[in-house]
Amino acid sequence: QKEVEQDPGPLSVPEGAIVSLNCTYSNSAFQYFMWYRQYSRKGPELLMYTYSSGNKEDGRFTAQVDKSSKYISLFIRDSQPSDSATYLCARGSGNTGKLIFGQGTTLQVKP
Amino acid sequence: DTAVSQTPKYLVTQMGNDKSIKCEQNLGHDTMYWYKQDSKKFLKIMFSYNNKELIINETVPNRFSPKSPDKAHLNLHINSLELGDSAVYFCASSPVLAGGPYEQYFGPGTRLTVT
Numbered sequence: 001q002k003e004v005e006q007d008p009g010p011l012s013v014p015e016g017a018i019v020s021l022n023c024t025y026s027n028s029a030f031q032y033f034m035w036y037r038q039y040s041r042k043g044p045e046l047l048m049y050t051y052s053s054g055n056k057e058d059g060r061f062t063a064q065v066d067k068s069s070k071y072i073s074l075f076i077r078d079s080q081p082s083d084s085a086t087y088l089c090a091r092g093s094g095n096t097g098k099l100i101f102g103q104g105t106t107l108q109v110k111p
Numbered sequence: 112d113t114a115v116s117q118t119p120k121y122l123v124t125q126m127g128n129d130k131s132i133k134c135e136q137n138l139g140h141d142t143m144y145w146y147k148q149d150s151k152k153f154l155k156i157m158f159s160y161n162n163k164e165l166i167i168n169e170t171v172p173n174r175f176s177p178k179s180p181d182k183a184h185l186n187l188h189i190n191s192l193e194l195g196d197s198a199v200y201f202c203a204s205s206p207v208l209a210g211g212p213y214e215q216y217f218g219p220g221t222r223l224t225v226t
Contacts, residue, residue, distance in 0.1 A: 008151065032212040043115075043201055043217030044154065051212075086152055097142055097208050098167055099215065101154040 003027050004091055006102035015111050019076040023089035023102045026070065034099065035063055035074045036088040044088055047074070079109045114138050115218035117202050123224045124192055131188045132221045134202030142166075143185040144203040144215060145177060154201070160185055161208040189223075197225045 006023045013019055023033075032051050036044035050056045053067045062075040072089055086106045090099040115136045124130055136143060144167075145157040159167035160179040174190045185202060199222050203215040 034212060038152075041220075043203075043219050045217065046214040049212040088152075088154060092212055096167055097144075097159065097205060097213065097215075098156060100156075104152040104154070106152070 002102075003100045004089060004102040006089055006105050008103050008105060010106040010108060012108045012110060013079055015079060015081060015109055017079050017109070019079050019083070019107060019109075021074040021076075021087050021089075021105050021107070023072045024070055025072065025091050027091070028070070029093065032092050033063070033065055033072050034090045034092060035061075036090065036101075038086045038088060038104065040085075047087075049092075076107075079107075081109050081111050084108045115202055115204055115216050117200075117218040117221050119221060120219065121222050121224075123226065125226055126192055126194060128192050129188070129190045130192060130223070131186055132200055132202075132223075134185045134187070134218060136183055136202075136204040136216070136218075138204055138206075138216060139183075140204040140206050140216075141182060142205045142208045143179065143182070144205075145185065145187050146201040146203060146217075148199045148201060148220070150198070158185075158187075159208075166208060192223075192225045194225050197223055199223070 034049040035047040038044040050063045056063045060077045064073045086104040088104040090101045142161045144159045148154045158177045163179045199220045202218040205213045205215045
């Protein structure tokens with residue numbers, strides 16, 4: 001079992017929809033989670049991060065961690081065609097800076 | 112100005128050859144990384160260096176050898192290339208090694224194809 005698992009999709013939604021992207025993790029020895037966005041043929045870039053529990057909101061994006069079920073989510077409100085990308089979740093540990101990534105979910109937002 | 116740059120962007124080579132990928136960051140960061148992304152977009156860490164010192168060395172064949180001449184540069188040399196080495200290789204850097212969720216800034220990637 002991979003330490004961080006994501007449904008690779010693809011996920012296709014109409015413009016304006018609320019998108020829910022999810023990851024599960026197996027190892028509780030973590031400190032924080034990160035969401036990276038990767039456009040086609042580009043390097044990943046950080047969207048947002050959260051610590052081991054709770055929610056964090058940034059504009060149209062909300063990251064949520066459910067420690068009891070080992071579930072992390074990214075919600076995108078009012079999705080736009082420019083949100084079309086692959087979204088990678090990662091769990092990190094503060095000791096080495098090592099990030100363990102999920103496989104990524106490919107999202108397409110149709111105009 | 113490009114924050115993290117990699118050369119070359121594309122690399123097509125034959126099995127058995129030796130090749131190198133270069134990475135440079137102009138962000139003044141202490142820590143640099145090499146990642147491999149396979150055809151299914153799975154991104155996996157290979158190595159990390161902090162101030163020229165090797166910190167993370169994942170289970171990577173010893174045909175892969177990283178070298179950090181200074182903290183702004185991290186190169187990756189691959190000997191005896193195999194078909195399974197075909198992937199996109201990303202370099203990344205972060206301000207410090209540990210202590211919190213510091214952003215890792217990724218380069219544009221080097222797409223390696225082994226034929």
